[in-house]
Amino acid sequence: MKRISILFVCMGNICRSPLAEGIFRHLVAQAGLVGHFTIDSAGTGGWHEGDPPDQRSIATAKSHGVDISGQRARRIRPADFRDFDLILAMDRNNVAALGSVAPPEATIRLFGDAALGTGEDIPDPYYGGPDGFELVYTRLLAGCGSLLEALGVERASCSGNTSSVR
Template sequence: MKRISILFVCMGNICRSPLAEGVFSHLAKEAGHADRFLVDSAGTGSWHQGDEPDRRSIATARHHGMDISGQRARRIRKHDFADFDLIVAMDRDNVAALRALDPQARNIHLFGDLALGSGEDIPDPYYGGADGFEAVYARLLAGCRKLLSMLGDDSASRSGNTSSVR
């Protein structure tokens, strides 16, 4: 069975996308589907390459029973567009930056569209306090639950065909 690969993307890869990676991985593991997914995160910028997630993202994840402190920020690479089935951006600016890097990519999605069905941006909590990180966590949790349900229960994804989500 082909694993479904998902890359969560935000601007610096220290707040939203590492939290999304942690939430989705945690939910997949709890559901007994961890072996069905390859999950990673990246940023559109390179400011934080090699850094661990923001201390507030780490604290939020820890508060909810997850440890994301081992993750390290990285910038999206050209081959990511071919290597990942889904590239899930946290906001429209991230989508635009990704499309500028690979205008032909058909696997770029806004988290708010794909996972939440609302079209909303996941706001960047970087310049705020812990409450902003909790609000982001709540949206990511809701979306990752829906995404896992869609991908984990879909008969096409079980056969390795993820064209229905591209």
């Protein structure tokens, strides 16, 4: 299997994209495919550069057995468009922001299209409470699982439960 590089992108890289990165890493590890993927996340803005994910994202991930506490926010870099096979933006605003700075050969897709097949935006939970983070987690888990399968990889353990990765 060819090594596949995936970059998850949201606005500040502290809520949605760190969760997506953590979930996808966890699923890849469960499937025993760590050496087959390069996985990272970034933001279209640099306001939180160097900061850990939002505490609510960390808590939500932890409640599902996923540790994202070691991640640090970063802004998208020009090299990312060359280095990643697939760049998945969490919403249409981020797709547009990426498209305005990306070279034509970059593969930028809406997460809701590429991973969920629904065309939906993954809502930004930043201004809400824990329920919003749980909803985002659930959508990201479903999409990351589908994405892994769509890439031709059958997960080693699939419980069918979309609320947890355990």
